[in-house]
Amino acid sequence: MTRQPRSLMAQILRWHAIAVLMTAIAVAGSVYLFLDTTAARIQHQTLHVHAQALRQALSHDGTGRLRLTQDNTSAAVFAPSAGFSFRILDQRGTVLFQSASKMVLPTADIPLENEESFFRRQSRRTFYAGTSSPAQVGNKRVWIAVLQNLTHPDYILDDLLAQFLLYGMAIVAPLLLLLLAIDVLIIRRAVLPVRKASASLETAEGVPLDLRLHDERLPAEVRPLALAVNALLERLTSSYRMQRDFIADAAHELRTPIAVARLRVEAVDDATLRARLCSDLDALGRIVEQVLELAELETVALDTAASVDLVQIATDGVASIAPLAFRSGKSIALSPGADSVMVAGHAAWIAKALGCLLENAVKHSGTGSSIDVSVGTDGTLAVCDDGPGIREQDHAAIFHRFWKKERPTGGSSGLGLAIVAQVAEAHDTHVMLTSNPGQTRFAIAFRLLPVASERLCGKRSFED
Numbered sequence: 316m317t318r319q320p321r322s323l324m325a326q327i328l329r330w331h332a333i334a335v336l337m338t339a340i341a342v343a344g345s346v347y348l349f350l351d352t353t354a355a356r357i358q359h360q361t362l363h364v365h366a367q368a369l370r371q372a373l374s375h376d377g378t379g380r381l382r383l384t385q386d387n388t389s390a391a392v393f394a395p396s397a398g399f400s401f402r403i404l405d406q407r408g409t410v411l412f413q414s415a416s417k418m419v420l421p422t423a424d425i426p427l428e429n430e431e432s433f434f435r436r437q438s439r440r441t442f443y444a445g446t447s448s449p450a451q452v453g454n455k456r457v458w459i460a461v462l463q464n465l466t467h468p469d470y471i472l473d474d475l476l477a478q479f480l481l482y483g484m485a486i487v488a489p490l491l492l493l494l495l496a497i498d499v500l501i502i503r504r505a506v507l508p509v510r511k512a513s514a515s516l517e518t519a520e521g522v523p524l525d526l527r528l529h530d531e532r533l534p535a536e537v538r539p540l541a542l543a544v545n546a547l548l549e550r551l552t553s554s555y556r557m558q559r560d561f562i563a564d565a566a567h568e569l570r571t572p573i574a575v576a577r578l579r580v581e582a583v584d585d586a587t588l589r590a591r592l593c594s595d596l597d598a599l600g601r602i603v604e605q606v607l608e609l610a611e612l613e614t615v616a617l618d619t620a621a622s623v624d625l626v627q628i629a630t631d632g633v634a635s636i637a638p639l640a641f642r643s644g645k646s647i648a649l650s651p652g653a654d655s656v657m658v659a660g661h662a663a664w665i666a667k668a669l670g671c672l673l674e675n676a677v678k679h680s681g682t683g684s685s686i687d688v689s690v691g692t693d694g695t696l697a698v699c700d701d702g703p704g705i706r707e708q709d710h711a712a713i714f715h716r717f718w719k720k721e722r723p724t725g726g727s728s729g730l731g732l733a734i735v736a737q738v739a740e741a742h743d744t745h746v747m748l749t750s751n752p753g754q755t756r757f758a759i760a761f762r763l764l765p766v767a768s769e770r771l772c773g774k775r776s777f778e779d
Contacts, residue, residue: 324502331498335491343487355444359433362446362461366431369401369461375453383412398464403457411457420445425460441466508532512541573600602730619742622764625656625690628666633688636673644682647673652692658761660742665761668738669696671731672757676700694763697756705750714746735759 372384383403403412408422420443426432431448445462512528527548528541577596583589633649640647669688676686680702689697705713714736732746739746739759747758 324499324506327502328495328498332495335494339487339491355433355435358444358463358465359446362433362444362463363431363448365399365401365461366446366448366459369403369459370448370450370452373403373450373452373457373459375455379453379455381411381452381455381457399461400464401459401461403459405455405457420462425458427458436462505534509534509537512537619660621659621661623658623660623662623665623761625658625665625694625696625761626651626654628662628669629688629690629696632666632669632673636670636677639674640677640686643677645677645680645684645686647686648688650687650689652690656690656692656694657764658694659764660761661738664738664741665696668735668759669698671735672698675731675757676702676755679703694761695758696761697758699754699756701753702755704752704755705748707750710748710750713748 369383373381374384375381381403400414400416401412402410402414402422402425404422404425404427405411406427408427410422420436424436425445426434426447427449428447429449431446433444433446436443436445442465443462444465445460447458447460450457450459512533527545529545533541573596577593577600580589580592580596583592629649629651633647637647673686673688676698680686680700684701686698686700689695689699691697714732735757736746742759742761744760744762747756747760749756749758
């Protein structure tokens with residue numbers, strides 16, 4: 316299975332989306348760590364203040380016993396609803412004093428260090444932050460442990476942090492999507508010259524010989540490819556012109572030998588042999604003429620803006636081919652849609668194209684067939700015959716040069732329909748072919764010119 320090439324825009328957007336997502340995750344993580352560190356510092360400072368307040372409230376009496384005096388500075392620690400709790404421990408871990416609100420943290424989990432330590436703990440449903448501060452009261456060393464319930468309603472810092480992250484992501488996510496949408500517009504604008512350059516190379520019948528990619532707006536990354544394409548087109552053009560000139564020169568040089576041979580054939584005594592040789596030389600001469608016509612079509616830019624009367628061209632063409640059609644046992648008729656149908660084109664080459672279509676119809680339709688030439692008021696010139704028809708799979712091939720597959724009639728060069736297609740292309744149109752057993756129709760639609768008046772007329776028949 317052939318893998319389809321991926322779009323450059325899709326690749327850029329995919330990798331940019333990944334980069335934006337990773338950046339967003341990194342930024343969100345960094346902000347979260349910063350806010351969490353800030354919250355921990357604030358928690359530590361708050362707990363340290365309460366621990367110092369408890370230290371100020373500790374004293375000893377004359378007997379050396381410790382006592383804890385509640386004052387205004389430590390009211391938040393003693394208030395059960397404030398979310399704080401405390402314990403004062405001695406060196407053995409014995410609880411000397413504790414708050415009214417029960418501390419769920421086991422005494423064994425409280426660190427007793429020589430320096431103040433900050434810690435966080437988690438129970439089944441609650442998060443705690445705490446400090447453990449050593450203190451010397453008289454001749455006794457104690458540790459003051461203060462805990463704060465981070466899920467307590469009075470503690471709003473975690474709520475602020477969660478709300479900040481939630482609403483921050485709600486704001487950042489649409490901005491990231493908007494950034495990707497802007498990227499699409501930027502990339503489309505950046506690759507627009509590339510698309511235009513690609514479109515200039517897309518033609519129905521190939522690349523014009525003078526076509527080059529000269530768009531100065533092409534990105535620097537694509538310009539080397541454009542230069543390489545131009546160099547390739549230049550080499551192809553040079554090779555094509557050499558081949559075309561050789562064929563044209565060879566066909567031109569063959570005219571004189573054919574004319575000389577024609578004169579010498581006239582001196583042959585055998586009438587049968589003389590007729591056959593003349594027929595072969597006529598066919599060869601016709602091939603040479605058609606090769607020259609094709610070369611001229613490809614070399615000279617035709618003036619297709621002149622005013623041409625299709626009815627007059629069709630009348631002359633049918634009158635010229637009628638004797639040959641009658642000798643072949645066929646009938647021919649002209650069906651003009653009006654007395655005059657004016658189109659834009661080159662009269663001589665339209666007449667040659669019509670002549671090729673008529674010759675093709677006469678040669679490849681059986682005895683007793685009828686040929687009808689019609690000129691529509693919409694500028695369509697058509698030739699229809701009731702011959703054997705053309706197979707659908709051969710519709711495209713018959714316009715190729717020298718194509719003569721399964722042709723029953725000898726003497727055909729296979730260039731006539733190629734000339735017709737070339738003339739149609741020169742007039743910015745194409746040949747329309749419809750064929751079924753018993754009917755074949757070739758039609759060319761030319762650009763119609765406005766006329767002052769038109770008179771409808773009927774079928775014109777040509778009789779022997």
